[in-house]
Amino acid sequence: xxxxxxxxxxxxxxxxxxxxxxxxxxxxxxxxxxxxxxxxxxxxxxxxxxxxxxxxxxxxxxxxxxxxxxxxxxxxxxxxxxxxxxxxxxxxxxxxxxxxxxxxxxxxxxxxxxxxxxxxxxxxxxxxxxxxxxxxxxxxxxxxxxxxxxxxxxxxxxxxxxxxxxxx
Numbered sequence: 001x002x003x004x005x006x007x008x009x010x011x012x013x014x015x016x017x018x019x020x021x022x023x024x025x026x027x028x029x030x031x032x033x034x035x036x037x038x039x040x041x042x043x044x045x046x047x048x049x050x051x052x053x054x055x056x057x058x059x060x061x062x063x064x065x066x067x068x069x070x071x072x073x074x075x076x077x078x079x080x081x082x083x084x085x086x087x088x089x090x091x092x093x094x095x096x097x098x099x100x101x102x103x104x105x106x107x108x109x110x111x112x113x114x115x116x117x118x119x120x121x122x123x124x125x126x127x128x129x130x131x132x133x134x135x136x137x138x139x140x141x142x143x144x145x146x147x148x149x150x151x152x153x154x155x156x157x158x159x160x161x162x163x164x165x166x167x168x
Contacts, residue, residue, distance in 0.1 A: 010083055010085050011085035011087075012071065012085065013085075013087040014067055014070045014071045014087075014089075015067075015090075016061060016090050016091075016092055017090075017091060017092070018091060018093040021091075021100060023042065023100075023103060026089065026103060027040055029087075030087050030105055034085075034107070038109045038110055038111070039109070039110055039114035040106070040107050041107075041108075041111070041114035042104065046099065046100060047096060047099045047100075050097075050135070053139075053143075054136070054138065055096075055136050055138045057094070057101075057136070058133070058135075058136060059093065059101070059133055060132045060133075061090075061129075061132070066090070066130050066131065069128065069130060070125065073120075073121055073125075074086050076120075077120050078117070080120065081113045081116050082108065082109070083107060083108045083113060083114070084109065086107070088104050089102065090102045094136070102122075102125060104118045104125070106121070120159050123155045123156040123159060124156060126155070126156070127155075132145060132146075134146070
């Protein structure tokens with residue numbers, strides 16, 4: 001299979017949910033019965049305490065639109081990096097400090113493709129997925145809406161280069 005050719009058996013799972021997720025169960029679901037997978041790369045994003053001042057981070061999204069946007073970039077990751085499968089789970093609602101916010105799991109025959117696929121999807125989630133984050137502070141006041149960071153845009157920009165063979 002060449003670069004940019006999607007795997008015919010690639011699993012793409014995208015969920016946006018209020019409830020927490022089980023990382024091990026999600027990896028197992030993506031790899032169960034698959035002898036063609038040689039690598040699994042995952043990323044879990046957690047809610048930071050922000051110096052002890054945060055009581056919760058509230059995440060809002062547009063239902064339907066958010067899933068479609070994430071699925072499109074997940075499918076691009078499968079094609080671009082020749083992944084065996086990819087899972088993206090993003091939570092919404094009030095997340096307490098230390099709680100899981102996002103999970104990305106990419107599987108591939110080789111490690112670099114799995115790393116690249118997970119990183120690619122996460123960089124796009126940080127910049128292009130339609131989510132909004134509002135801080136709720138321990139003193140009872142509402143904090144700020146969290147703005148995008150220049151570093152996130154810079155991380156995404158590296159993927160604008162021509163795709164490369166992930167290989168071994």
